[in-house]
Amino acid sequence: MVESIIERITRGHFWDFHGGIHPPEQKFLTASKPIKQLTLPKQLIIPLQQHIGREGDLLVSIGDHVLKGQALTLGTNPMMVPIHAPTSGTISAIKLSVIAHPSGLSQLCIFLDVDGEDTWRKRDICPDLGLLSNSEIIEKISDAGIAGMGGAGFPTHIKVSSKPDINFLIINGAECEPYITADDLLMMEHSDAVVDGIKILDKLLKPAFILVAIEDNKPKAIKAIQQATANIEKIKVCVVPTKYPAGGEKQLIQILTGQEVASGRLPIHSGIVMQNVATCFAINEAVRHDTPLIRRVVTVTGQALDKPQNVWALLGTPINFLLEQCHVHAIENQKQPVIMGGPMMGFSVSSELVPIVKTSNCILVPSKVEMPSAFEKESKEVECIRCGQCSDVCPSQLLPQELQWSAKAKDYSQLEKLNLRDCIDCGACAYVCPSQIPLVHYYRIAKAEIREQQQLDLKAEKAKVRFEARKLRLEKEKIARQEKHKKAAAARKAAMNKATPEATGAKSAVAAALARVKAKKASQGLAQNRDNTPTSPADLSTDIADDQKSQVSAAIARAKAKKKLKAEAANKAPSSSESVSETLKSKPEKEQEAATQQPSVGDKKAKIAAAIAKAKAKKLAKSTEITESDKATVNCISEKAVVEKAVNTDDKKARVAAAIAKAKAKNKALAKANAKAVDEQSIETNESSADGNSNSTKTDGNSSQPSQVAQENTVANKTDNISSNPSLAGSKSNAAMDKKSKIAAAIAKAKAKKKLKEASSIEKTDQDSV
Amino acid sequence: MNILLAILVLGSIAAIFGALLGFASVRFKVDADPIVDQLDALLPQTQCGQCGYPGCKPYAQAVADGEAINKCAPGGEDTIKKIAALMGVEVQPLDNSHAQGETPKSNRPKVAFVIEEDCIGCTKCIQACPVDAIIGAAKQMHTIIIDECTGCDLCVAPCPVDCIEMRELPDTIHNWQWDLTSIPVKQLD
Numbered sequence: 034m035v036e037s038i039i040e041r042i043t044r045g046h047f048w049d050f051h052g053g054i055h056p057p058e059q060k061f062l063t064a065s066k067p068i069k070q071l072t073l074p075k076q077l078i079i080p081l082q083q084h085i086g087r088e089g090d091l092l093v094s095i096g097d098h099v100l101k102g103q104a105l106t107l108g109t110n111p112m113m114v115p116i117h118a119p120t121s122g123t124i125s126a127i128k129l130s131v132i133a134h135p136s137g138l139s140q141l142c143i144f145l146d147v148d149g150e151d152t153w154r155k156r157d158i159c160p161d162l163g164l165l166s167n168s169e170i171i172e173k174i175s176d177a178g179i180a181g182m183g184g185a186g187f188p189t190h191i192k193v194s195s196k197p198d199i200n201f202l203i204i205n206g207a208e209c210e211p212y213i214t215a216d217d218l219l220m221m222e223h224s225d226a227v228v229d230g231i232k233i234l235d236k237l238l239k240p241a242f243i244l245v246a247i248e249d250n251k252p253k254a255i256k257a258i259q260q261a262t263a264n265i266e267k268i269k270v271c272v273v274p275t276k277y278p279a280g281g282e283k284q285l286i287q288i289l290t291g292q293e294v295a296s297g298r299l300p301i302h303s304g305i306v307m308q309n310v311a312t313c314f315a316i317n318e319a320v321r322h323d324t325p326l327i328r329r330v331v332t333v334t335g336q337a338l339d340k341p342q343n344v345w346a347l348l349g350t351p352i353n354f355l356l357e358q359c360h361v362h363a364i365e366n367q368k369q370p371v372i373m374g375g376p377m378m379g380f381s382v383s384s385e386l387v388p389i390v391k392t393s394n395c396i397l398v399p400s401k402v403e404m405p406s407a408f409e410k411e412s413k414e415v416e417c418i419r420c421g422q423c424s425d426v427c428p429s430q431l432l433p434q435e436l437q438w439s440a441k442a443k444d445y446s447q448l449e450k451l452n453l454r455d456c457i458d459c460g461a462c463a464y465v466c467p468s469q470i471p472l473v474h475y476y477r478i479a480k481a482e483i484r485e486q487q488q489l490d491l492k493a494e495k496a497k498v499r500f501e502a503r504k505l506r507l508e509k510e511k512i513a514r515q516e517k518h519k520k521a522a523a524a525r526k527a528a529m530n531k532a533t534p535e536a537t538g539a540k541s542a543v544a545a546a547l548a549r550v551k552a553k554k555a556s557q558g559l560a561q562n563r564d565n566t567p568t569s570p571a572d573l574s575t576d577i578a579d580d581q582k583s584q585v586s587a588a589i590a591r592a593k594a595k596k597k598l599k600a601e602a603a604n605k606a607p608s609s610s611e612s613v614s615e616t617l618k619s620k621p622e623k624e625q626e627a628a629t630q631q632p633s634v635g636d637k638k639a640k641i642a643a644a645i646a647k648a649k650a651k652k653l654a655k656s657t658e659i660t661e662s663d664k665a666t667v668n669c670i671s672e673k674a675v676v677e678k679a680v681n682t683d684d685k686k687a688r689v690a691a692a693i694a695k696a697k698a699k700n701k702a703l704a705k706a707n708a709k710a711v712d713e714q715s716i717e718t719n720e721s722s723a724d725g726n727s728n729s730t731k732t733d734g735n736s737s738q739p740s741q742v743a744q745e746n747t748v749a750n751k752t753d754n755i756s757s758n759p760s761l762a763g764s765k766s767n768a769a770m771d772k773k774s775k776i777a778a779a780i781a782k783a784k785a786k787k788k789l790k791e792a793s794s795i796e797k798t799d800q801d802s803v
Numbered sequence: 804m805n806i807l808l809a810i811l812v813l814g815s816i817a818a819i820f821g822a823l824l825g826f827a828s829v830r831f832k833v834d835a836d837p838i839v840d841q842l843d844a845l846l847p848q849t850q851c852g853q854c855g856y857p858g859c860k861p862y863a864q865a866v867a868d869g870e871a872i873n874k875c876a877p878g879g880e881d882t883i884k885k886i887a888a889l890m891g892v893e894v895q896p897l898d899n900s901h902a903q904g905e906t907p908k909s910n911r912p913k914v915a916f917v918i919e920e921d922c923i924g925c926t927k928c929i930q931a932c933p934v935d936a937i938i939g940a941a942k943q944m945h946t947i948i949i950d951e952c953t954g955c956d957l958c959v960a961p962c963p964v965d966c967i968e969m970r971e972l973p974d975t976i977h978n979w980q981w982d983l984t985s986i987p988v989k990q991l992d
Contacts, residue, residue: 138974493848496953499934500850500858 035200035241038290042244042271048291050284052426053276054461056211056377058250062334062341064214068222069344071358076125077145077349079105079116080132083390084180085187086112088141097124100154102325105143108175114188115178118145119327119347121152133373133390135477137383145349156323167237170320177319178326178391183280183309184374186392189316192306193237200304202240203289204231204313206247206254207273207280210375213395215330216310218343220247220254223314224261230313231268233320238306243268244289245310248275277377278459282307284428296455311394331389333359335398337369346389352396353385361398370407372397377460381407406469413469423462423472429455433462433472440479445486448479456480542597546590553586584645589780838889839867845885849877850933851955858933866890873898877955913969914952915959919944921966928958928967 041047082088089106090113093099099118108115125146129139159165165173175190183205204227208216220227235243245262247255249272262268273279273288283294286305294300300307311329318324327348334341339360346355352371361369372379373387375395389396401408423433432451439447456476463472842863849859854874856862866872872886873895880897887894917928917937924942929935936952939945947958949972959967 136974140975489847492953493846495951496848496850496934497843497859499936499951500848503933503935504858 039242039269042269042289045272047271047273047288050279050287050428051430052428052461053278053284054426054464055275056277056464058275059212059334059376060214060217060250062212062214062336063332063343064217064251066342068218068330069342069358071344071346071350071355073120073147073149073151074347074350074354075147076351077119077122077147077347078130078351078386078388079119079143079145079349080130080388080390081106081116081141081143083116083186083348083392084114085185086114089113089115091127091143093124093127093143095124095127098122098148099124099145100152102154102156102323102327104176104178104325108178111191112188114180115176115325116143116348117178117325117327119349120145120147121150122147131384131387133382133387133393135380142388143349158323159321162233162236162320165320170233170237173320173323174316176325177315179312179315179319180326180391181309182311182315182329182391182394184378184392184394186390189308189312192308193234193316196238196301196306198304199238199240199306200242201290201306202231202234202238202243203285203305203307204243204245204310205280205282205285205307206245206251206258206310207285208251209248209275209277209280210377210395211277212334212397213332213375214334215332215343215394217251217254219314219330220251220310221257224254224257226317227310227313228258228261228265228268229321230315230317231262232265233316234306234308234313235267240267240306245270246273246279246285246289247271248273248279250275277461278428278457281428281457281459283457296452326391329389329391329393331355331393332395333398334395336400336403337362337398348390349388351386351388352382355389355396356385356398362400369398370404372399372407376404377464378458412471414471415468417468417470420467422465422467426461426465428459428461429457431456436479437470437472437475440475443479443482445479445483448483453479453483542594543590546586546593550586550590836864836867839863841889842866842886845878845882845889846875847878847882847953849953849955851877851953851957852933853877853955871895871898877953912972913954914949914972915947915954915956915967916970917944917946918966918968919946921964923964923966925963927961927963931957931961933957 081091087110089108091105092107093105099105099122101118101121103118104115105118106113106115122145124143126144127141128144130142130144131137132140132142134140162170171190171194174193175188179189180186181189181192206216206220208214231243231245245258245268247258247270249255255270255272259270262270271289273285278284279288282300285307286300286303287293290305292303292305294303294305315326315329319326328345329348330343331346332341332343333355338356339362340358342359344355344358352373356371371382371385373382373393373396374380376397376399379395379397399407406413417434417437419434421434424431427433429452431453436448436451436453436456439445439451440453453476458473458477460473463470463474466472839860840863843860846859846863852858853876854862854865856865862870862875866886872890872892873883875882875886876897883897884894915928915937922939922944924939924944926939926941926945928945929937929939933955934951934953936948937945937958938948947967954969956969959969
């Protein structure tokens with residue numbers, strides 16, 4: 034197949050692509066003049082990014098003196114292409130500046146103040162290509178910062194990295210766009226260098242054939258290249274008929290080989306690589322002369338110029354410098370439109386400081402006669418008349434008018450269906466449109482919006498993934514937390530069961546308390562059962578009583594256990610803790626101490642106990658048989674005494690005593706019958722509190738008093754709500770002591786009640802029922 | 804006899820098809836509700852919660868269950884139109900009662916920005932961010948990963964020192980859009 038194509042090419046027969054136009058060429062303006070060497074401009078503005086891809090990393094900073102050809106950025110990734118200093122000078126600024134882009138937006142640029150010396154950095158010129166390996170050549174191309182110079186600016190070193198089975202290497206010298214003669218002149222003047230560049234590409238890619246495509250409107254260039262390639266069998270110079278846009282990649286491939294590159298595919302898929310002639314020249318410069326891409330041929334043309342000409346422009350040269358060199362006419366009262374690129378695909382630049390970059394091949398400065406549309410503020414667009422000329426000329430065989438409708442309606446899915454992405458922005462449709470619809474502009478807008486939408490979709494997808502990941506993570510963390518808590522609980526349990534002294538202490542205390550409670554309950558239950566089997570109400574009452582009692586004692590036991598644990602662990606305040614432990618060991622009643630010494634621990638339980646006790650006291654108060662509880666209250670008093678004894682702070686005790694006394698004073702007023710006894714009791718408690726070691730014998734004498742006090746208090750509360758009870762008074766002075774006293778009172782009451790119950794169960798059942 | 808035969812034949816056919824349908828319903832069971840995924844795909848995935856649901860997927864689920872379609876503020880009219888088309892309901896104007904703050908003047912995308920000198924490193928914003936787009940640690944300065952930020956606004960309120968603000972993304976040649984106004988278009992009658 035390749036042979037048949039070559040045969041056809043040698044006979045000068047080519048295929049044709051669909052559509053295309055023949056606009057006035059206007060190449061005569063510059064085609065006959067040699068490429069002019071310019072004087073150095075005063076300042077160069079070098080954008081960091083001059084190609085498709087990403088900008089390299091800066092290597093220089095403000096104030097640095099750089100030599101000609103010195104790298105200014107470093108490409109760390111294949112899509113990063115470095116830039117170089119086009120001449121020697123000092124970097125005066127690195128800042129945002131307007132770049133060669135239709136948007137007129139700014140990008141980071143290096144401002145180079147030219148010193149005029151034009152001093153080269155050290156170059157190592159390669160005398161023989163054979164000495165270099167392919168990878169070395171590719172590295173040189175990459176380091177020279179060469180990007181496709183035809184217009185797209187794709188990094189060349191990626192394109193030339195060797196791939197197997199290249200049938201055709203096509204060198205694009207078609208230069209189909211009107212006005213532009215840069216490649217034409219380059220081929221004329223530097224045909225040998227171009228061919229040397231082609232030879233380097235041949236070495237890298239090893240194609241079956243090399244086709245140099247030149248449009249038939251460049252006879253001098255064709256002649257020059259034919260002469261330069263005369264003795265190279267592999268290279269065929271193809272003179273293709275002039276038609277716009279024959280220089281388009283896919284169109285040129287179709288002209289030369291008859292193959293159509295399918296939508297969404299690249300020429301490399303068909304074994305074809307295409308390079309621009311200017312790129313070939315740059316490759317030769319880079320590989321042989323170690324000269325990076327720092328200058329290019331730019332066609333400065335248009336009838337508004339006195340001397341339109343091709344010039345060797347250093348990259349970064351501001352447009353206004355080029356225009357000055359070519360003597361631009363001043364236009365009165367109007368800004369001279371300047372178009373970068375050709376008349377078909379170029380764009381108006383917003384500032385004359387826009388620099389020349391690697392892809393700029395033409396600066397067009399049209400006169401008003403030449404291109405009136407460039408001077409018009411308003412478009413002359415009228416409604417589409419459905420003439421269909423646009424689809425006749427479309428080289429991609431699209432339906433421009435339908436695309437236009439969909440683009441205006443922002444129907445992007447329809448645009449996708451109409452293959453908008455295959456549009457090459459050639460502008461042929463807009464050129465032929467009798468309604469002067471700027472079709473390409475609509476497509477560009479639509480393309481940008483589709484791209485934006487795709488980016489948004491991508492971002493949304495990414496956000497979704499991240500959101501889901503976060504949800505998952507939070508869920509995991511929650512589970513992990515629960516797991517940890519579970520483990521901690523298990524560890525605590527294990528520690529309790531282990532034989533550490535603390536644990537055993539706590540455990541034994543708890544166990545002992547439980548045992549005591551059980552024993553008490555059992556004995557009581559037995560006694561009750563024996564005594565009160567026939568009367569069910571009595572049973573009920575004793576049950577309740579048992580319940581309450583066990584609750585109280587359990588609370589006490591727990592408090593005690595905690596206290597003991599603390600005392601053992603801390604081992605601080607030896608006097609108090611020792612006395613506590615002593616009392617703990619000696620008597621079961623000392624449980625009380627622990628509870629009272631740690632009021633905060635047994636806080637709630639104590640309150641409950643107090644409440645229960647109060648309720649019972651109420652019941653008791655109702656019963657007239659107070660004297661029967663005498664014996665029981667003796668025990669209670671002794672307990673209370675012990676409690677008070679254990680407390681080290683006399684101060685607190687005194688306060689409690691005072692509170693009790695106060696309460697009693699009130700009670701006295703209410704219950705006159707027990708007035709004397711109350712007085713005695715108050716005195717007695719005061720004394721006992723003052724004396725840290727008050728003994729049971731002293732309190733024995735006043736055995737009945739505390740219970741009576743409690744009873745009286747509750748009575749008082751019932752009869753007179755305004756009257757403050759001792760617990761309230763205690764809370765005012767000291768909350769802790771208040772609780773202690775409450776507990777003590779409660780215990781005493783509970784015990785008294787128990788005794789009472791045992792003594793006269795029938796009476797108690799009466800009370801309970803009440 | 805004929806009637807019996809007919810009953811037998813029809814009955815056996817019914818049984819066969821019944822078994823076939825039963826098998827198909829088990830074999831080709833669709834686990835998720837596909838409409839929810841479709842709706843979720845239409846939503847902008849900012850996870851901002853302005854609709855009153857904790858993320859885009861829950862709102863998609865709610866819409867599938869009959870919730871109003873006009874609660875997605877970041878999606879705007881376009882999203883409402885798409886959801887309306889998918890659900891086969893009328894297009895409704897955007898319900899702004901759920902949107903936080905006033906409607907933005909421009910529709911340029913915004914991202915959160917931490918004023919770094921004011922940041923006290925409380926990590927509150929990190930906890931609020933639905934897409935983990937804020938990096939930082941306790942008592943360390945936080946910062947936003949611009950590329951990951953959805954501009955949902957959720958980190959602004961929790962900041963105790965008000966050091967987070969929403970800023971418009973700068974115009975670059977990568978996100979620049981051809982401006983229709985730069986190409987004068989005359990509307991014809």
